[in-house]
Amino acid sequence: MSDPNDLSRGEQRAFDALPRETEPPPGLEDRTVALLRARGLLATPLRPVAAAPRRVNPMWLIGSIAAGLALFLSGTAVGQYLGARTATIAAAVGAGASYAERAEHVQQASSRYLEALASLNRGSDSADTATRLAATQAALSALGAAAEEVSRLAPDDPLAAAVMRGLADRAREGREAPTRTVVWY
Amino acid sequence: MALPALALESERALAERALEGDELAFRQLYRKHTPRLYQLLRRLLSGHDADAEDAVQDTWLKATERLGDFRWECAFGTWLCAIGVNVAREQMRRRSRRPEVEWPEGHEPPQAAPLERVDPMDLERAVAALPDGYRTVLVLHDVEGYTHEEIGAALGVAAGTSKSQLFWARQAVRASLGGRRKGIDA
Numbered sequence: 001m002s003d004p005n006d007l008s009r010g011e012q013r014a015f016d017a018l019p020r021e022t023e024p025p026p027g028l029e030d031r032t033v034a035l036l037r038a039r040g041l042l043a044t045p046l047r048p049v050a051a052a053p054r055r056v057n058p059m060w061l062i063g064s065i066a067a068g069l070a071l072f073l074s075g076t077a078v079g080q081y082l083g084a085r086t087a088t089i090a091a092a093v094g095a096g097a098s099y100a101e102r103a104e105h106v107q108q109a110s111s112r113y114l115e116a117l118a119s120l121n122r123g124s125d126s127a128d129t130a131t132r133l134a135a136t137q138a139a140l141s142a143l144g145a146a147a148e149e150v151s152r153l154a155p156d157d158p159l160a161a162a163v164m165r166g167l168a169d170r171a172r173e174g175r176e177a178p179t180r181t182v183v184w185y
Numbered sequence: 186m187a188l189p190a191l192a193l194e195s196e197r198a199l200a201e202r203a204l205e206g207d208e209l210a211f212r213q214l215y216r217k218h219t220p221r222l223y224q225l226l227r228r229l230l231s232g233h234d235a236d237a238e239d240a241v242q243d244t245w246l247k248a249t250e251r252l253g254d255f256r257w258e259c260a261f262g263t264w265l266c267a268i269g270v271n272v273a274r275e276q277m278r279r280r281s282r283r284p285e286v287e288w289p290e291g292h293e294p295p296q297a298a299p300l301e302r303v304d305p306m307d308l309e310r311a312v313a314a315l316p317d318g319y320r321t322v323l324v325l326h327d328v329e330g331y332t333h334e335e336i337g338a339a340l341g342v343a344a345g346t347s348k349s350q351l352f353w354a355r356q357a358v359r360a361s362l363g364g365r366r367k368g369i370d371a
Contacts, residue, residue, distance in 0.1 A: 005352050007327065008299035015327050017305040021220035022227065024241060025234070029215055032242050033208060041249045043206035 068126040075123070113142060196261045204252050215245065218262050222269050228324050229273040231313040240276055244269040267339050270325065274340070277317045300362055311361040319354035326351050 007015065036042040097105070120135050127135070147163035154160060196217075202210035222244060227237040247268050255264055312320055312328075321340065325331040326347070333344040333351070340347070 005355055006299070007355070008301055010301040010303050011299055011308075014303035014305045014308045018228075018309060018328055019224060020328075022224040024219050024223040025238065028223075028238055028241060029212065029219070032215065032245050033211065035242055035246060036211065036249055037208075039246065039250075041206070041246070042203075042208050042211055 068128075071123050071126055072131060110146075113146075197257060200252055200255070200261065203249065211249070214261070218265050219245075221262060222265060225266055225324070225329065226269050226273050228309075228312065228328065229270065229321055230276065231320070232309075236276060236280070240269065240272045243272045243276075247272065266329070270321070270339055274317075274321065300359055303362060307362055308358070311358045314361060315354055315357055319350055319357060322347050322350040323354035323358070327355075 033042060037044055117139055120139065124132055124135075143163065147160045150160040151164055196214065199210045199214050203214055219241060223237060223241050226240040226244070227234065230236040230240060244265065248265050251268070255261075312323060315323065322336055325336050325339070326333070331339070333347040336342075336347040337344040
């Protein structure tokens with residue numbers, strides 16, 4: 001005998017139709033993990049956790065390509081400007097400059113070199129492989145040429161010797177040997 | 186965060202790794218069980234999303250704290266949801282969003298006959314409008330499929346109390362749905 005309080009078929013169907021699962025809001029997982037970390041229940045990662053893969057929006061892709069192109073063109077312009085400026089400065093340094101002035105100039109030029117490298121590193125994600133290789137070659141060429149000059153200045157300096165040894169090993173492995181020519185691209 | 190392909194690793198192994206503080210193992214457990222937990226908590230908390238999110242966090246916090254004591258005598262998801270039910274009840278008590286109306290004897294809701302056609306959306310709304318205690322029992326029994334004994338054990342009440350609460354909960358839902366239908370038909 002059925003209980004009058006039992007669910008009717010229609011009621012049962014309606015209960016069966018109710019969802020049993022709902023996707024939790026985005027961000028709740030990370031907040032929960034952060035809470036557990038704060039309570040010492042999960043280990044704190046030694047390196048940042050990679051972000052979740054995102055679906056690429058075509059507009060974002062087009063924007064990225066445009067930004068990459070703009071970055072490349074502006075890099076070229078800056079390169080040309082710096083190249084011209086370097087030639088001007090070199091001429092200035094050679095013309096009767098004191099030793100202290102020349103040393104100061106080395107310091108300024110190395111700061112600019114490091115800034116340029118840091119800038120390359122920041123933009124490397126947006127560059128294509130060929131551009132990255134050209135940039136790396138330019139950086140290595142400058143490093144090799146600088147090491148060669150430093151080794152003349154300080155023949156016993158182990159750092160300059162190590163850089164030159166490394167570059168020579170690289171050249172022996174069949175890769176392109178560093179040259180004194182700085183590649184502007 | 187992207188997780189490595191879900192290996193065929195038992196929940197127990199994942200839980201043991203999570204217990205040692207392994208975040209990836211925890212995230213795998215979280216992703217598997219939270220959709221059900223979140224829906225249950227939303228329903229118990231009358232569809233209040235923010236409350237349900239707080240309850241999900243509290244539930245995982247308590248579950249992780251107690252994971253070492255879990256004896257694996259029931260499914261991990263069942264154990265987790267049982268913790269979730271208690272977290273939700275604590276939240277109901279703490280916030281007392283709605284006074285706990287349990288119709289005193291002689292003032293129960295009008296008796297209503299079972300309905301033949303019920304819209305699930307209307308049903309969801311009628312369940313959300315129930316007093317906390319009735320809603321909890323009705324959700325656990327009629328939606329989640331718990332027995333009265335399991336509900337009694339989870340809520341710390343006698344199985345008879347669960348039956349009685351379910352009776353009145355169903356009556357209230359029918360009264361609410363019947364009233365709505367009359368309004369529509371009129």
